[in-house]
Amino acid sequence: MFALVDCNSFYVSCERVFRPDLKKSPVVVLSNNDGCIISRSDEAKAIGIPMGAPLFKIKDLIKEHNVAVFSSNYALYGDLSDRVMKTLASVVPDIEIYSIDEAFLDLNDYEDNLEELGHSLRNKVKQYTGIPVGIGIAPTKTLAKLANRIAKKNNGISVIYPDTITEVLKNFPIEDVWGIGRRISVHLKNRNIDTAEEFTQQPEEWIRKQFGITGLRIYRELKGIPCIELEETGLDKKSICTTRSFGKLQTDYASVLEALSNHAASCAEKLRRQHCCAGSMYVFIQTNRFRKQDEQYRPAFFIKLPEASNNTGTIIQYAEQALKQIFKTGYKYNKCGITVMDIVPENVVQLNCFESKPRDKWHALEETIDKLNLKMGKKTLRHAIEGFKNDWKLRNENMSPNYTTKWNEILEIDLRLNANHKFQITKNKSQNSKEIPISHKFYPS
DNA sequence: TCTGGGGTCCTAGGACCC
């Protein structure tokens, strides 16, 4: 049996851990650049804020219902995610971290009392991290995902046993099945296949022919035959990309180059973190497709490096070459990005006979820079080309403090009860949260 | 005025090999 653990409204829940005053009010978290809604509390869903809605289109709704709005704080979410995963792994060591807020667990050693196991996992995560989770348990990963959906409507736990599969599939919409996306569900609905149960009633050959091996796997998994294994986590990435919208539209080469250099440096850093080098890269710039009044231009350029590298200077240098090929003045750019590909472990890089750089020297330099930046803060030491203009930087006007990752942003609380019989927050208090009710418990992990 | 960012896997078809 597999379990799928999924954090409820994860980003919102992270913000609420340190803002207990927002426990019952509508809360949303925005995408980068304060663009779209990417996480909503139940209260926010109830007043009709749609997922993915651009903030400016629902400003009135936000104001009317006094919705708390946060810019995304990935340092905070990443850290809390880590704690959730570690808590889960402390109970069930066979874990696949599937995304920032989801994990599969292999429960084959826990055949009895799966409901009970689910509840104890759920309570433990809540107690140790403050994050509420839902848990679905079933014979295959696809069914565990499905059970997880159902769990959200129950009390957070749902178990599917081999003999209850058919019953569960009957009421389950086909478009909500893991792996069935927009295109395929349209295709299926045209043939009057609306539920997961109807899908599993089709002949196997037809599924294989229409949807290939991927569709066949979903089909069998829904019938309770495991086809998707628990995957090892922490494997090296096969491609790495860094892309950001600009805080405001950019027209000149220097600003775009500055932004792109920062993204390139970030890719190089990510490569070094997984001890890998990239053999090629893909650079793009683009105008804002929503601005119909502007002329559109969205070019990209691919470069094969003479020798795979994770050196910041080298990656920046080739990114600049690519940019030179595609940049044209006269357009208003809103985004640029770089993807590095053909990733290989750094100790098996095929050297180039003609253009090899003295690797060891470079390596020592970069290692030192990484160490310094880890200790002193990001970008303390950086390449000059990464610049000082910062004209392109993201908007994030409602960012919460880095409560768990920066010493000077840690929450401080006076543990003597004040006159209102509440704890007083003495540092990092915000307008609405100067006090914490005595019933709210913090459980540092 | 303002619309995110980061990934994986599969398939068909071309180019090549013996």
Place this chain on the structure above:
DNA sequence: TCTGGGGTCCTAGGACCC
């Protein structure tokens, strides 16, 4: 007029996921 059989590797694009 007639032109085999079996295979691998690479790539672009599609579809999906969070």
